[in-house]
Amino acid sequence: MVGHYDENLLSDMLPLYYTKYFPQNIFCRWLCCGCSPQPLSNRELSFTLADDVYLRYLSISDQKELQTLFQKKCPHKLDIGAVYNTKPSIARHDSVVLARELVFDIDLTDYDEVRTCCKEAKVCEKCWKFMVIACEIIDKALKDDFGFQNILWVFSGRRGIHCWVSDYEARVLDSPGRGAVADYLCLIMGGDNQNKKVNLGNDNLHTSIRRALDIIDKYFEEILQDQEFFSTNDGLKAFLKQIPDDNLRSQTEKKLEKLPESSLERWRNFISLYETYCRENGFAVRKIKYLVEEIKVQYCYPRLDVNVTKGFNHLLKSPFSIHPKTGKVSVVFKPTNARKMKLSDVPTIQSLLDDSTADSTEHQNNMKTSVKIFQEVVFSLEKAEAMRRKADANMSLEF
Amino acid sequence: MDLNIKRKSTKTVITGSLLETYPHDLQMYKIPPTEEIPLQEFETLALERLTLLRSLATATTLKGFRPFSDEWKEYIQSDLRNQGLKYYAKLCEYTKCGTDADLHARRKDHIAHFILRLAYCRNEELRRWFVARELELFKMRFMTMNSEAVDTFFRLNNLSYTNISEEEKLEIISCLRESTPYQNIDNMKFYKVKFYEVLDLVRSRKVFLNGGYAFIPHRDFVSVLSAQFRTHLRQSLAVACHHLGEIEQDERLVCLLKGLHQSYTGADYADTKAVVPIESLDSLSAKSYPLCMRQLHEQLRLSHHLRHGGRLQYGLFLKGIGVTLEDSLRFWREEFTKIMDLDKFEKQYSYNVRYNYGKEGSKRNYSPFSCLRIINETVGPGDCHGCPYRHCDVSNLKNKLQGYGVDPQAISEIVDTSKKGHFQVACSKYFDTIHNVDLGLGINHPNQFFEESQKLLKGEIKVEIKKENKINLKKEALDDLDFDDDL
Structure with a gap:
């Protein structure tokens, strides 16, 4: 399917795509709500044109202007920025960022040290499951812990997912606030120089961590078999390095090396070894109290690009933009449906525009479904905004 | 005022x-x-x-x-x-x-x-x-x-909060026990505040959150107040x-x-008069670089690539020691084009190099990162920037130092110090070891490390170095660790 796609044809196909398939109306309504009480024209859009020419500080005041801009510039990629106190194209130097959706960016390249099926830009159904877990954990935390309701999930077009939180409180959250939310959700820390990147301490596990572990447990053995984390020599070594206790590590090493290569079997053996070890060495347990949980987190917990979340004016690829390298549409999806979503179901610009491709009908339908989901999110956001404005008006009347 | x-x-x-x-x-x-x-x-x-x-x-x-x-x-x-x-x-x-x-x-x-x-x-x-x-x-x-004084303080500042009812508390008691880092939760009164009023507790996951509210006991009010x-x-x-x-x-x-x-501002190393040719970077990295920069330099030579955080940290350091913009562009280009074509480099990476020198974007003349900044950097998978004393596993740090031929005694000192969380002290020990001196400098900037090292190697007399040392202690006041603010 991707083989059909030719980047050079993009400039020919895009004008038609923007007119016929891009949900301009709903898109503008979504952005409008996200700007309120500022006008839509204060929102920064940015275009990447053919040959990587980069246009920043664009803006539109209505759908008509969007259509005109699309036809005139034919952007290969469309990014959305922050809401400023003025039109972003003028007076750039003293402009201030007033609002911005709280955004999350999760990318499979950050899983390269754990996934064994693909590397870098590649992605398959197996490693997609990491994204399914990430989506479920983050979505739940945003709703349950932070009380956010207007959450949009978007496929990034190649190897990751984006999340946009449009609740008013989230939009006006300041930088330290965004940083705190990101840190709250981030359990995996450390670069290439740290083998063990998760430390859950020895106190009680925080409610949010326990909930995340319950989610991971639903998938863990399946992913273990898909990825075979511990079956190769290197994989086993990386695993052993995460055991801080020297005795337990050497015991584990001896035992696992003799076992057949199945990761699941090796894992189960490690667990029983760990449990016996803890029983026999009560005194040493404190340090490794949550070792099993820590390892699960290191292999499966969402790896957020925290800089995207922390930045108030970080640009992020728009929903329904086309990924220039894959031709795939950045479709909106339901977090509850993430598990059933298949990468091959994602419409491409080619399959939408060319009726003769094999997946065409199916992809057309999937595109419609995706727009419908987008619509639902925007409708509920509009309702929430109307209620907020009403409450604000009542507040000011009382004074 | x-x-x-x-x-x-x-x-x-x-x-x-x-x-x-x-x-x-x-x-x-x-x-x-x-x-x-x-x-x-x-x-x-x-x-x-x-x-x-x-x-x-x-x-x-x-x-x-x-x-x-x-x-x-x-x-x-x-x-x-x-x-x-x-x-x-x-x-x-x-x-x-x-x-x-x-x-x-x-x-x-x-x-x-x-x-x-x-x-x-x-x-x-x-x-x-x-x-x-x-x-x-x-x-x-x-x-x-004491609690009496706290109450008075609240009254004087018109701060009034009501605690949640017993029933409400009972409903969430198990979550409170799990997520609040104190004993005797059962005897404490809990208060409900918006999560953004206690960001420090949220950040460190030391509070139970539900529906956008944080549930805090009385003693955590210090978080609410200090945020205000x-x-x-x-x-x-x-x-x-x-x-x-x-x-x-x-x-x-x-x-x-x-x-x-x-009298208490440290130098920010944004403008420098020295000019360092890039041909000498390999030897300088072994002689005069702090460990954080040495590992970035070596990583770059090895994999011909650095991720964003590393490019920023190392790029600004190079500017600070006196590598010109033209040299800097040439330096990054020569490495990166070993794994990508020139076109890609020019499009995706040269902007960043010029940006560091204040030639793009907001055109600010960016200062090289101080230790404080580097220690607090976010270091994620695939990254190798940050402070090695903070962001390296003990075994990795040991191996690295052994690889450089550092004396075993010194290695264990450095490792122990960094384990205790005194990253800058560990760095100063590293300085002493590679220069074979015992100065005990207060290191608070990688570029300061470099300049002190150069002075020492060029044989500028020791007395002067001691004088520098005193000034550095004063500078310390400004550049030290403040984990608290602005994270």
Whole structure:
């Protein structure tokens, strides 16, 4: 399917795509709500044109202007920025960022040290499951812990997912606030120089961590078999390095090396070894109290690009933009449906525009479904905004 | 100092007794002082508060005490008494109040705080330092108050919160037990505040969150208050900065205020006169680079690529040691084009290099990162920037140092120091080891490490180095660890 796609044809196909398939109306309504009480024209859009020419500080005041801009510039990629106190194209130097959706960016390249099926830009159904877990954990935390309701999930077009939180409180959250939310959700820390990147301490596990572990447990053995984390020599070594206790590590090493290569079997053996070890060495347990949980987190917990979340004016690829390298549409999806979503179901610009491709009908339908989901999110956001404005008006009347 | 407020309030000067003006040891510093004071007192008060703030900073960095721990407080107490600042020592301990001396101490505390606002509002770095120190002071003082004093403080500042009902608490009791890091949860009253009022607790996952609310026991109110205190202080500093022009018409104050902060600003290494050719970087990296830069340099040579964080950290350091923009472009280009074509480099990476030199985007002349910044960097999978003493596993750090042929004795010292969290001290030990000296420099900037090393290698006499050392200790005040602010 991707083989059909030719980047050079993009400039020919895009004008038609923007007119016929891009949900301009709903898109503008979504952005409008996200700007309120500022006008839509204060929102920064940015275009990447053919040959990587980069246009920043664009803006539109209505759908008509969007259509005109699309036809005139034919952007290969469309990014959305922050809401400023003025039109972003003028007076750039003293402009201030007033609002911005709280955004999350999760990318499979950050899983390269754990996934064994693909590397870098590649992605398959197996490693997609990491994204399914990430989506479920983050979505739940945003709703349950932070009380956010207007959450949009978007496929990034190649190897990751984006999340946009449009609740008013989230939009006006300041930088330290965004940083705190990101840190709250981030359990995996450390670069290439740290083998063990998760430390859950020895106190009680925080409610949010326990909930995340319950989610991971639903998938863990399946992913273990898909990825075979511990079956190769290197994989086993990386695993052993995460055991801080020297005795337990050497015991584990001896035992696992003799076992057949199945990761699941090796894992189960490690667990029983760990449990016996803890029983026999009560005194040493404190340090490794949550070792099993820590390892699960290191292999499966969402790896957020925290800089995207922390930045108030970080640009992020728009929903329904086309990924220039894959031709795939950045479709909106339901977090509850993430598990059933298949990468091959994602419409491409080619399959939408060319009726003769094999997946065409199916992809057309999937595109419609995706727009419908987008619509639902925007409708509920509009309702929430109307209620907020009403409450604000009542507040000011009382004074 | 908010001059607008000052002008407005001159009409309602509080003429009552000191007790009315200063009813509590701890203040939120909402209203600026309005009385006239002699220039002499102005200067003394400013210097005394500076000593106090520096004492806080020293306790954390040079002494390496954990903030708010008992040793930390003890050190500050005895330091203040040694410096003849008994009244601050007493204020920090919380007086039950009443004596005239206590009231006068409160007055000095009030005025001095506002004077330093003027001295420290000038730029972002000064502001950040000042806010971090004042916040530490505020927290320390709040935490030493007894519950009666806390109640009074709440009443005086119109802070009223109602605790959640027993039923509501029972519903979530197991979550509270799990997520609140205290014993005896059952006996505590819990309060419901919005999550953004207690960001420090959220960040460290030390509070139970539900539906956008944080559930905190009474003792965690220090988080709510210090967040308010910080926001208020940040805004006031911004306002004060706007009015600096008016204040600076008075030359007597200008000299004093400028002198105050200048004596404690470290160099920022944004402009450098030296020129270092890129051909010498390989040998310099072994001789004069701190470990954080050495590992980035080696990683770049090895994989011909660095991720964004690494490019920023190393790129700015190179600028700081005197690599010109043209050389810098050539340096990155030569490495990166070993794994990508020239076109890709020019499109995706050369912008960043020029950006670092203030030639793109906002065209700011960016300063190289200080240790503080590097230690607090976010380091994710695939990254190898950050501070090796903080962001490396013990075994990796050991291997690295062994690979460089560092003496085993020194390795274990360095590793132990960094395990205790004294990253900059570990770095200074590394400096001594590779130069085979025993200087014990206070390292707070990678470029300082480099310059000291170059001086040493070029044989500039030792006496001078010792002098430098003293200056560095003073600089320390500004550049040290403030994990608290601006994360």
